[in-house]
Amino acid sequence: MFATCAPAAPATPGSTPALPQRREPRAPVFDGHRIAESLRLVADNVPIQRRVLRAGDTVYQAGQRFTHLHVVNAGMYKIVNLSADGRDQIVSLKYRGDWLGFDGIPEGVHDCDAIALDTGEVWTVSYDALTRACAAAPALIGLLHGAMSRELAGDRGSLMSVCSLPADARVADFLCNWARALSRRGLRTDQITLRLTRAEIGNYLGVTLETVSRAISRLARCELIEFTGKGRRDLVIPDVDGLAAFVQGCLAPVPALH
Amino acid sequence: MFATCAPAAPATPGSTPALPQRREPRAPVFDGHRIAESLRLVADNVPIQRRVLRAGDTVYQAGQRFTHLHVVNAGMYKIVNLSADGRDQIVSLKYRGDWLGFDGIPEGVHDCDAIALDTGEVWTVSYDALTRACAAAPALIGLLHGAMSRELAGDRGSLMSVCSLPADARVADFLCNWARALSRRGLRTDQITLRLTRAEIGNYLGVTLETVSRAISRLARCELIEFTGKGRRDLVIPDVDGLAAFVQGCLAPVPALH
DNA sequence: CGTTCGATTGAGGAAGATCAATTAATGTGG
DNA sequence: CCACATTAATTGATCTTCCTCAATCGAACG
Numbered sequence: 001m002f003a004t005c006a007p008a009a010p011a012t013p014g015s016t017p018a019l020p021q022r023r024e025p026r027a028p029v030f031d032g033h034r035i036a037e038s039l040r041l042v043a044d045n046v047p048i049q050r051r052v053l054r055a056g057d058t059v060y061q062a063g064q065r066f067t068h069l070h071v072v073n074a075g076m077y078k079i080v081n082l083s084a085d086g087r088d089q090i091v092s093l094k095y096r097g098d099w100l101g102f103d104g105i106p107e108g109v110h111d112c113d114a115i116a117l118d119t120g121e122v123w124t125v126s127y128d129a130l131t132r133a134c135a136a137a138p139a140l141i142g143l144l145h146g147a148m149s150r151e152l153a154g155d156r157g158s159l160m161s162v163c164s165l166p167a168d169a170r171v172a173d174f175l176c177n178w179a180r181a182l183s184r185r186g187l188r189t190d191q192i193t194l195r196l197t198r199a200e201i202g203n204y205l206g207v208t209l210e211t212v213s214r215a216i217s218r219l220a221r222c223e224l225i226e227f228t229g230k231g232r233r234d235l236v237i238p239d240v241d242g243l244a245a246f247v248q249g250c251l252a253p254v255p256a257l258h
Numbered sequence: 259m260f261a262t263c264a265p266a267a268p269a270t271p272g273s274t275p276a277l278p279q280r281r282e283p284r285a286p287v288f289d290g291h292r293i294a295e296s297l298r299l300v301a302d303n304v305p306i307q308r309r310v311l312r313a314g315d316t317v318y319q320a321g322q323r324f325t326h327l328h329v330v331n332a333g334m335y336k337i338v339n340l341s342a343d344g345r346d347q348i349v350s351l352k353y354r355g356d357w358l359g360f361d362g363i364p365e366g367v368h369d370c371d372a373i374a375l376d377t378g379e380v381w382t383v384s385y386d387a388l389t390r391a392c393a394a395a396p397a398l399i400g401l402l403h404g405a406m407s408r409e410l411a412g413d414r415g416s417l418m419s420v421c422s423l424p425a426d427a428r429v430a431d432f433l434c435n436w437a438r439a440l441s442r443r444g445l446r447t448d449q450i451t452l453r454l455t456r457a458e459i460g461n462y463l464g465v466t467l468e469t470v471s472r473a474i475s476r477l478a479r480c481e482l483i484e485f486t487g488k489g490r491r492d493l494v495i496p497d498v499d500g501l502a503a504f505v506q507g508c509l510a511p512v513p514a515l516h
Numbered sequence: 517c518g519t520t521c522g523a524t525t526g527a528g529g530a531a532g533a534t535c536a537a538t539t540a541a542t543g544t545g546g
Numbered sequence: 547c548c549a550c551a552t553t554a555a556t557t558g559a560t561c562t563t564c565c566t567c568a569a570t571c572g573a574a575c576g
Contacts, residue, residue, distance in 0.1 A: 206420060465532075
């Protein structure tokens, strides 16, 4: 696939111009203010309970009765969906400002686990109290809907990645998204610590852990990523846009349709 | 994979009993009443505009300003996500009772297309009017949240299918879900018409159209599905639970983890 | 210092993609 | 109504990617 490490050649010489291949470093999005406001809006209108978690702690578990929602104030979390037949599947990752627990709404019972990946804090609010507060403070409705809609958008992104990208690109895309999620929230990206094992990343991306490992090694060989610490969990992405361009490059021969 | 058509042998003789392999025909879920109530609740509290669509018509398109939501009263719809680089990806399918348009909430602009797959009708409501009505009729809040949460659950299911099932099982799972979506809504399932081409199914499931075609042929050979009409678009699923069991059977050698 | 768990890397095989040819259904214009 | 074009679906042959199996290595921990 990319033994040559050719990073997304700017479209083959005689190709259609239909693909702008946008390479200008996109304006770095920063959501920190919006998130801080959201947190304040919640805390001002609903009684919250702060809860500190350590890596491995569960915020809630599948099967538990649903009574509360949780807003992430700090830390990172994985959402694990367990199907009836024993498969378990990491379906999304959550960061500061994201909500946890929507899955329990329709049936009153959670059908996912939410598990902390590192030390963090969530603000827990009663769902009943929250809906009542919505009547008084309509801004809360917009907040909630926005959060749910963003979660939907994230899911669509995952599906897109899994359905349309080869394994190496999936891993690259995963790393891009991770880095962007951090940078949008104002967290440091010059020293990223992967909080997932290769097996977990593979589970999330629909590939085996060996494939993840090989992909990461190749990306490192191409210097699209660099390891910093002793182990293989701390890394730097020197140029996130370059990494994103690599993802695009994996699609080169396929584009035209309709 | 299943040249012998062995349908989910009840676990290999000496295997762990950890996998119950539930085969009792699950109680058929029927959501018709809940959906009818939901539609009425909306119509009673918010001005709606009925809109009839024919196959291929768009309910809304990516890039359009978001002002309205839509509830499906009839017909089937595909949601297509187009990424910046030209990939387009079917991310979900919608039926009576589902909502369309949530993707526009956070940015005020849609980032998906919603396209009718056959003749149908949607009820269009102003999002502003709807949120205002939520204050007056709190049941609407629960309705909306339930709908969004169900959509999230559907997305997780898709991701799970794509990440953990081999191609043949994915197609089988897709057909199961289609049939169940219909039967839950009280629509006839003794004569299912696929409204998607093989290419579209493949796009949705992350495989090529040839793979879809082969999988469908094999399922038909095993009599897990049967074609009815002249073409290859009308089919019957004699035993949905049997088809679901086939999906499970594809996972046999993998289960244990942790 | 040995044990354990996670990660890396290689070799071989299998599932699925790609390329290509054929058939079937649908639509068009004469 | 028929010849023709067009689009969808099927099926086969080959090739690539990724999975599986296995060995090795490294870091962390008791």
